[in-house]
Amino acid sequence: DIQMTQSPSSLSASVGDRVTITCRASQSISSYLNWYQQKPGKAPKLLIYAASSLQSGVPSRFSGGGSGTDFTLTISSLQPEDFATYYCQQSYTTPRTFGQGTKVEIK
Amino acid sequence: EAQLVESGGGLVQPGGSLRLSCAASGFTFSRYWMSWVRQAPGKGLEWVANIKQDGSEKYYVDSVKGRFTISRDNGRNSLYLQMNNLRAEDTAVYYCAREWEWEVLFHYYSYMDAWGKGTTVTVSS
Numbered sequence: 001d002i003q004m005t006q007s008p009s010s011l012s013a014s015v016g017d018r019v020t021i022t023c024r025a026s027q028s029i030s031s032y033l034n035w036y037q038q039k040p041g042k043a044p045k046l047l048i049y050a051a052s053s054l055q056s057g058v059p060s061r062f063s064g065g066g067s068g069t070d071f072t073l074t075i076s077s078l079q080p081e082d083f084a085t086y087y088c089q090q091s092y093t094t095p096r097t098f099g100q101g102t103k104v105e106i107k
Numbered sequence: 108e109a110q111l112v113e114s115g116g117g118l119v120q121p122g123g124s125l126r127l128s129c130a131a132s133g134f135t136f137s138r139y140w141m142s143w144v145r146q147a148p149g150k151g152l153e154w155v156a157n158i159k160q161d162g163s164e165k166y167y168v169d170s171v172k173g174r175f176t177i178s179r180d181n182g183r184n185s186l187y188l189q190m191n192n193l194r195a196e197d198t199a200v201y202y203c204a205r206e207w208e209w210e211v212l213f214h215y216y217s218y219m220d221a222w223g224k225g226t227t228v229t230v231s232s
Contacts, residue, residue, distance in 0.1 A: 001169070034218045036152075043202055043222035044144075044152060050216050087152055091217040094166040096142070096154040 002026050002090050006099035012107040019075040021102045023088035028068045032092035035064055035073045038101075039084045047086075048073065078104070109134045109221035111203050116226030123193050123230070129186040129203030129223055137161075137181040140206035142219060143188050145199035145228075153199075156188065157206060170196075193230045200225040 003026035013019050023033065031051035036044040046055045048064035051071060061076040075082055083106055088099040115127040129141070142157040156167045156177040165177050176189040186203050204219040 030214070032216060036219075038152070043224055044219075045222075046218055046220045049218040049220075055218075055220065089152075089154075089219075094157070095168040096157070098152040098154065101151040 001095055002029060002092060002097050004088055004090055004097050004099040006086075006088060006102050008102060009100065010103040010105060012105050013078050014107045015078055015080055017078045017107075019078050019082075019104060021073045021086055021088075021104075023066075023071045023073070023099050025069045025071075025090055025092075029090045029092035031067045032090055033064075033066070033071050034089045034091060035062075036087045036089065037082075037084045038087065044087065075104075109205060111205065111221055111223035113201060113203050113223045113226035116201065116228045118229045118231065119193055120232050121194060121230055124189070124191045125193065125228060127188040127190065127201055127203075127226060127228070129188075131184045131186065131205070134205070134221070136179075136184040140208055140217065141177075141179060141186045142204045142206045143177060143186075144202045144204055144219070144222075145197075146202070146225075147196070147199045150199075155201070158186070190228070193228075195230050198228060198230045200227050 005024045007022045033051045035048040038044040047058050052064045063074050065072045085101045085103045087101050110132045112130045143155040158165045158177045174192045178187045202225045203223045205221040208217040
């Protein structure tokens with residue numbers, strides 16, 4: 001199975017900050033990488049697919065990058081509604097695997 | 108707008124069985140792969156299984172192989188997860204998700220773009 005490792009596991013940031021989350025795959029997955037946002041008690045929401053494509057309706061302050069084994073999710077200017085947990089997920093093969101999550105908290 | 112509604116969760120003893128259902132509406136169900144994803148209390152997301160549009164292909168995470176069966180009824184716009192021989196570690200919120208797949212030069216990309224609210228399964232004596 002492909003292991004997905006996110007860093008950091010949590011971070012504290014202020015409104016307006018630029019935030020970057022990293023996701024590393026245990027083997028090359030080309031650009032088969034998606035990012036999701038989850039708020040407490042809610043279902044996950046797709047933000048980015050195929051490493052860098054923005055899902056319809058998602059604010060442009062979210063962006064994704066990378067290919068192969070190393071990927072990033074960047075929030076250019078953190079907004080109050082962005083405090084949540086973020087997960088990467090590979091769709092290169094089954095089982096589809098998620099990273100362990102990065103919790104973004106208010107500083 | 109796509110809507111997915113899970114049902115069938117509950118409290119079950121170790122070794123017991125449950126059947127989860129997911130009712131889909133607002134989109135052409137038969138055009139999509141469908142997945143089950145679970146989340147144990149306080150933990151991250153874990154993909155459980157998925158099924159092709161016509162049910163001809165099914166895939167599972169190793170920890171549920173031989174115990175869980177995913178199925179679908181396109182006539183009823185419904186997805187199912189039959190869970191047998193349940194263990195304490197199966198305790199989780201179970202989400203169904205629509206999985207969109209597309210091809211680019213024989214490479215198949217996919218993502219889960221619609222999710223239900225989840226149904227809770229608790230395995231405990």
